[in-house]
Amino acid sequence: MELAIGIxxxxxxxxxxxxxxxGIGPGIGEGNAVAKACEAIGxxxxxxxxxxxxxxxxxxxxxxxxxxxxxIAILLIFLAPGRLVNILxxxxxxxx
Amino acid sequence: xxxxxxxxxxxxLYIAAWxxxxxxxxxxxxxxxxxxxxxxxxGNLLAVxxxxxxxLLMGVTIQKAVGRDEKDAANMMRFSQSARMFMQLxxxxxxxxxxxxxxxxxxxxxxxxxxxxxxxxxxxxxxxxE
Numbered sequence: 295m296e297l298a299i300g301i302x303x304x305x306x307x308x309x310x311x312x313x314x315x316x317g318i319g320p321g322i323g324e325g326n327a328v329a330k331a332c333e334a335i336g337x338x339x340x341x342x343x344x345x346x347x348x349x350x351x352x353x354x355x356x357x358x359x360x361x362x363x364x365x366i367a368i369l370l371i372f373l374a375p376g377r378l379v380n381i382l383x384x385x386x387x388x389x390x
Numbered sequence: 391x392x393x394x395x396x397x398x399x400x401x402x403l404y405i406a407a408w409x410x411x412x413x414x415x416x417x418x419x420x421x422x423x424x425x426x427x428x429x430x431x432x433g434n435l436l437a438v439x440x441x442x443x444x445x446l447l448m449g450v451t452i453q454k455a456v457g458r459d460e461k462d463a464a465n466m467m468r469f470s471q472s473a474r475m476f477m478q479l480x481x482x483x484x485x486x487x488x489x490x491x492x493x494x495x496x497x498x499x500x501x502x503x504x505x506x507x508x509x510x511x512x513x514x515x516x517x518x519x520e
Contacts, residue, residue, distance in 0.1 A: 326464060327467075329464040346456060358502045361478070364482065368486055
């Protein structure tokens with residue numbers, strides 16, 4: 295029983311860590327977008343406001359991908375272990 | 391401290407307004423389904439605060455990065471994204487742990503929904519200007 299609970303907790307932690315790998319992508323993407331925006335503003339300084347608005351919205355959209363990973367990780371850390379252990383205990387009780 | 395850029399201020403207000411409106415809709419859904427409890431409201435408030443603070447910090451970073459050279463700007467944005475992700479992780483974990491998990495997580499996606507609606511309002515504005 296302890297071994298099964300340990301495996302469940304370990305797998306949840308491992309899954310949360312793996313989910314957070316998706317958090318790397320938005321950072322790289324946002325960095326590239328901002329670098330290109332700096333280049334564009336350097337060429338045409340009068341377009342600063344329009345470029346900033348578009349970039350803000352683009353970065354917010356890009357960040358949603360990371361947010362999905364974050365939510366999955368949080369659910370795996372805080373909610374999944376308790377529920378899975380409960381299911382395991384109930385199953386063990388039913389089987390006797 | 392540098393003053394907040396007018397564009398960043400305007401966009402943050404737009405996102406904040408939409409997040410509050412969508413949160414009100416979510417609260418009413420909880421009320422109608424009979425699942426409403428005070429922890430739903432507290433979780434929602436914390437999540438709205440997190441979502442708007444994240445957007446504001448992103449705007450401030452972009453405002454600061456725009457004046458720098460390309461490499462510096464990219465590194466600054468990457469560091470900011472990691473820091474904001476940790477901030478969101480901490481605040482959302484607090485919300486999930488102390489309050490209603492659904493109410494503490496769902497409002498984080500409201501800025502994305504607000505951005506989806508944005509072209510509709512831009513079209514309307516440009517239509518009235520013409």
